[in-house]
Structures are given as C-alpha cells and as structure tokens.
Amino acid sequence: MPNQPVEVAPLDPKDDAQWAGYHRVTVDAQLHERPYGDVPTADAFRVSFVRASQSSRTLGWTARLDGAVVGAAMAVFPMADNTHLAFTEVNVTPSARRQGVGRALLAGLDDGLRAAGRHTDLAEVPRPYAADVAGRPVAAGVGFARASGYELAQTEVHFVLQSPLDLDLLDSLQAEVDAQIGDYRIVSWQDRCPDEWVEQACALEEAFIAQAPMGDMDLEPERWSEHRLREKEEVRLSRGQHGLTSVAVAPDGSLAGNTELVLSDATMRGGVFQSGTLVLPSHRGHRLGLALKLANHRQLQAVEPAPRLVHTYSAEENTPMIAVNTRLGFRPVELSDEWQRRTASG
Structure with a gap:
C-alpha cells in the first residue's frame, strides 16, 4: 500500500x-x-x-x-x-x-x-550517553539532521542529580568555599530580581553568550534591558515556574557571577532545570562557581524539600563546570547535540 x-x-x-x-x-x-x-x-x-x-x-x-x-x-x-x-x-x-x-x-x-x-536554524537532538566515544549509538534524530543538511555545531552532556543533597556533603563543600571565597559574598532571591541588581543582572545575561562555550553555533551577542528581564520573569510565572537565583557580589559591590535554577510542577516528569551559571573571567579562582551552586541548592531544598531530579547541561569542552557538577554529585545520562543549518539565502 x-x-x-x-x-x-x-x-x-x-x-x-x-x-x-x-x-x-x-x-x-x-x-x-x-x-x-x-x-x-x-x-x-x-x-x-x-x-x-x-x-x-x-x-x-x-x-x-x-x-x-x-x-x-x-x-x-x-x-x-x-x-x-x-x-x-x-x-x-x-x-x-x-x-x-x-x-x-x-x-x-x-x-x-x-x-x-x-537563514539559519539551530535544532537540539538528544542521543544516548556512552563513555566510549567510538561506540556511541546514532539516534534517529541524528540521521534525520544529517540528511536534512544540518551540521554538528556543539555537543553538550546532560547531567542529573537527585535533590535534596546530603547535608554533610553540602557542609564539606561549603568549608572548601569558605577557605577561598575571601571578601566575596553570595546573595539569593526567588522569581524577581531586586531592583538594585537589575542593571548588573542584565550585564551578566549579555556576558553569558560571550563567555560560555558555544561551539560553532552562529550566535550573536544578546541585548538585555530591564523590560526584557522583567518579561522573562513574568513569562516564567505564567507557566507555573519559579526562578531561584544566586549571585556573587565582589568586594567592590559589583556582580561577579550568577546561577539560576527553574523549579516547576508544570512538566511531565517534574524536573528542576539549571538555567545557566557564569563567573566573569576577572573573578575566577575563588571557588565562586561552586559557591553559587551550593547556595542555590540550599535555596532549592528550602523551598522544595521533596525529592526532585535536577537537570543541567554542560558543553563537553567546559571541563571547569563539569568538575563543579561532578563534585555536587551530578552524573551524565545523555548527550545533546546542537545541529545548525544555513539556507542558500544565508
């Protein structure tokens, strides 16, 4: 037939x-x-x-x-x-x-x-994780992407972690942070960025594309304003999601980095998703990445003590962030490829 x-x-x-x-x-x-x-x-x-x-x-x-x-x-x-x-x-x-x-x-x-x-589009295609690169299976979506003219632009590793974290682990890692963080401090909030941090929070949003590994993806710098930030917060709430944010404040009062988790009951499996983590280059070397994530996981466990699966994605080449995730107990479960295609008009 x-x-x-x-x-x-x-x-x-x-x-x-x-x-x-x-x-x-x-x-x-x-x-x-x-x-x-x-x-x-x-x-x-x-x-x-x-x-x-x-x-x-x-x-x-x-x-x-x-x-x-x-x-x-x-x-x-x-x-x-x-x-x-x-x-x-x-x-x-x-x-x-x-x-x-x-x-x-x-x-x-x-x-x-x-x-x-x-003239350009980016498509994310998940595939099974395997430690042996040569033995990684080819998912159906990968074959479709290749046949449709897409080229592989980046591969991320999908990690998961069962929350809540063990308190002894949190305390042990916190001791490491306290020994190196110096005069930096961590500030946390839920859903709405305090007015005093809006301008600098927008600057961190813009810095993320420039600083985070992006492979061969054809991404231009982003422009963030207070309106865009507030719209992001409002859309998230309208979807039944809550943003949990922690920022690192440098000794001079400027923001040195941030991290964000998205908590929601509005997904089919109830996952919590890591939105992004960034430490500006001039502030690295003080365990701020670990400090930020520890603070945010403590915040998560305070508002949601029930078991939840936390998801995060890290570019394969982003070894410093993968090291932080591993210290927290994240384990790799999947790969996520970014496939890019340019049309003739591009």
Missing part, C-alpha cells in the same frame, strides 16, 4: 483539538526511550505560543496521516537580537517515523523561516 499523503498545517494554539494532538506528539517523541527526558505540560507549553512577547515569537506546525496528528514542529524566533536565526524542533510520533512526516514538517517549517527572513 503506498504511503498516505502527509498534511502539514500551521498550528493554531487556541484550537484545543489541534493543540492536544500537537502536545501529545511532542510528549511521545521527546520521552520515547529517554528515561531522563522531560516536557512541559500542555497548559504550560501553550503559554509560549499564545503570550505576546517583545523578545521572542513562537510558531508551530502539525502533520497528519489519515486525519491523525503524528508530527509537530516548532520555531522560536528571537526578536531583540539574533534575528538571522530560529531555534527549531521537529517531532514525529515513534509509530509514524520513516513515512515522510519529518521531511514534510521541515518543508513547512522552512516556509516559516523564509517568511520571517531567517
């Missing part, structure tokens, strides 16, 4: 039936054979598509076979900077793979990229 034609349509996130199919496919695809994968709940995920934002815009597409939604694609368009690219995702329910669904979705997504004037 010949393959049925694939019908691709733009996603209307306010259409409950189409949205239910879109989210179901995303969950099926993202959690298939991934014991440590996680996906936002339907209501939390929908916020990204329906809430107006000055910093980004999100569009989606669905693919149907014989009337059933079997594919879901997404493109996130940065609006404040990096307006040459989009962050994309193509999901196909496992039982419908190898029937042209992914290719059809990619064609629809490409129409959206052209309409938005974007």
